[in-house]
Amino acid sequence: MSDEEHRSKKPSNKQISRWRRYLANERAEAAVYRSLAEKRTGSEREILLELADAESRHEQYWRERLGDYVGMPRSPDLGTRFLGFLAKHFGSVFALALIQSAESRNPYVHDDDAPDSIAADERMHAEVVRGLATRSREKMSGGFRAAVFGANDGLISNAALVLGVLGSGMSSSAILVTGISGLLAGAFSMGAGEYISVRSQNELIDASVPHPKSYRLIGQVDVDANELALVYRARGMSEDEARQRAAQVFADQARGIETEEFSQGAPVKSEGSSGAWTAAASSFIAFSIGAFIPIIPYLLGMTAMPAGISAVVLVSIALLFTGGVTGILSGKPPAPRAARQLLVGLGAALVTFVLGAAFGSVIG
Incomplete structure (x- = not known):
C-alpha cells in the first residue's frame, strides 16, 4: 500500500496511540540534539543541529499523518526524557552513548506505517551519533x-x-x-x-618520536632523497608516498625553506610522567x-x-x-x-x- 493510500485510510486507535508516541519522541529527540549543540562548537555543533532539523522533519511527518487526531501533546518515553535531562545538564559522552544505543533501536524498521525514508534516516542517525560518541570517548583521559x-x-x-x-x-x-x-x-x-x-x-612512544630539530640534519649530512625515503617507509608510509615526501623535503631545502616534514609519519609525543x-x-x-x-x-x-x-x-x-x-x-x-x-x-x-x-x- 502506498503512502497516499495509508494517509486516506482512517487510522485505528492503536495506530493513533503509536503515532502520537512517535510524534512526542521525535520532538523530544530534536530538543536533545539542540541541547547538546549548545555545549559544542565547530563541526560537532553543526552536525548536532542538522540532526535536530532531521528529527523536526520526522515530527512534522507524524503531525501531518495524524491530522485531526493529533490530540494534546503527550510526554515522550521515559528513556527519551532521561536523554533530555543528560543533554541539558551535562552534555557529556554519556548522553551521546545513550543516544547511539537509542538510535540503534529503530522502531520504524518493523512498522509498516513508517515510510522507508524515515527508517533509513534513523539508521543513519545512529551512525552519525556513533562517530560523535567515538570522538568524545577518544577525548576521555x-x-x-x-x-x-x-x-x-x-x-x-x-x-x-x-x-x-x-x-x-x-x-x-x-x-x-x-x-x-x-x-x-x-x-x-x-x-x-x-x-x-x-x-x-x-x-616506548618517546623512543619513536624524532628529535624536534632533526629535520635540520638533512642539509648537513651526506644523505640523498632515496635514503630519506627509507626513513619515511620505516615509519609506515608506502614506497610512493615516501619518495614524494622525500623529494618535497629536498625541494624545500633547496629553496631555503626550513620544514618540519621530517617528522611526518612519526608517533605523537606522549604526555610524559604527568599522564x-x-x-x-x-x-x-x-x-x-x-x-x-x-x-x-x-x-x-x-x-x-x-x-x-x-x-x-x-x-x-x-x-x-x-x-x-x-x-x-x-x-x-x-x-x-x-x-x-x-x-x-x-x-x-x-x-x-x-x-x-x-x-x-x-x-x-
Missing part, C-alpha cells in the same frame, strides 16, 4: 578509564576477599582487618601498576572507593554473617551501577552489561566464600 576499571576491580576483589574470610568462620573484627588490608594492598598495587604501565607506554601520575592516582582512588564498600557493614559494628549479607547487597548495587556505566560508555544497552557485571562479581564472591568455608572446616 586515561585517568577516567583507570577510575572506571579500578572501581570494578576494588569491588570484586575485596568483596571476594571479605566473603572468603567470612566463609572460613573468622570474627567480624578479623574480617574487618582483612578487608582494610585488602583495600590498602590492592589500591597501592593498582596505582603502582597503572603508573608503570602508562609510563612504560610513554617511554602516568594521573592514571595512577585515579586508579588508586577508584579502587579504594570500590574496595571500601564491602567493609562498610563491618565498620558499622555488625556481626559477621549479617554484615556479610549487607555487604553482598551493597556490592550488588555498586556492580549494577559500574556495569551500567561501562555499557553506556561502550554505546551498548546498559542493562545487559550491568547484569553481566553483577553475575561475574557475585560469582567470584560465591566461589571464594565456598572455598573459605571448605578451608575453615579443614583447619577447624
Whole structure:
C-alpha cells in the first residue's frame, strides 16, 4: 500500500496511540540534539543541529499523518526524557552513548506505517551519533578509564576477599582487618601498576618520536632523497608516498625553506610522567572507593554473617551501577552489561566464600 493510500485510510486507535508516541519522541529527540549543540562548537555543533532539523522533519511527518487526531501533546518515553535531562545538564559522552544505543533501536524498521525514508534516516542517525560518541570517548583521559576499571576491580576483589574470610568462620573484627588490608594492598598495587604501565607506554612512544630539530640534519649530512625515503617507509608510509615526501623535503631545502616534514609519519609525543601520575592516582582512588564498600557493614559494628549479607547487597548495587556505566560508555544497552557485571562479581564472591568455608572446616 502506498503512502497516499495509508494517509486516506482512517487510522485505528492503536495506530493513533503509536503515532502520537512517535510524534512526542521525535520532538523530544530534536530538543536533545539542540541541547547538546549548545555545549559544542565547530563541526560537532553543526552536525548536532542538522540532526535536530532531521528529527523536526520526522515530527512534522507524524503531525501531518495524524491530522485531526493529533490530540494534546503527550510526554515522550521515559528513556527519551532521561536523554533530555543528560543533554541539558551535562552534555557529556554519556548522553551521546545513550543516544547511539537509542538510535540503534529503530522502531520504524518493523512498522509498516513508517515510510522507508524515515527508517533509513534513523539508521543513519545512529551512525552519525556513533562517530560523535567515538570522538568524545577518544577525548576521555586515561585517568577516567583507570577510575572506571579500578572501581570494578576494588569491588570484586575485596568483596571476594571479605566473603572468603567470612566463609572460613573468622570474627567480624578479623574480617574487618582483612578487608582494610585488602583495600590498602590492592589500591597501592593498582596505582603502582597503572603508573608503570602508562609510563612504560610513554617511554616506548618517546623512543619513536624524532628529535624536534632533526629535520635540520638533512642539509648537513651526506644523505640523498632515496635514503630519506627509507626513513619515511620505516615509519609506515608506502614506497610512493615516501619518495614524494622525500623529494618535497629536498625541494624545500633547496629553496631555503626550513620544514618540519621530517617528522611526518612519526608517533605523537606522549604526555610524559604527568599522564602516568594521573592514571595512577585515579586508579588508586577508584579502587579504594570500590574496595571500601564491602567493609562498610563491618565498620558499622555488625556481626559477621549479617554484615556479610549487607555487604553482598551493597556490592550488588555498586556492580549494577559500574556495569551500567561501562555499557553506556561502550554505546551498548546498559542493562545487559550491568547484569553481566553483577553475575561475574557475585560469582567470584560465591566461589571464594565456598572455598573459605571448605578451608575453615579443614583447619577447624
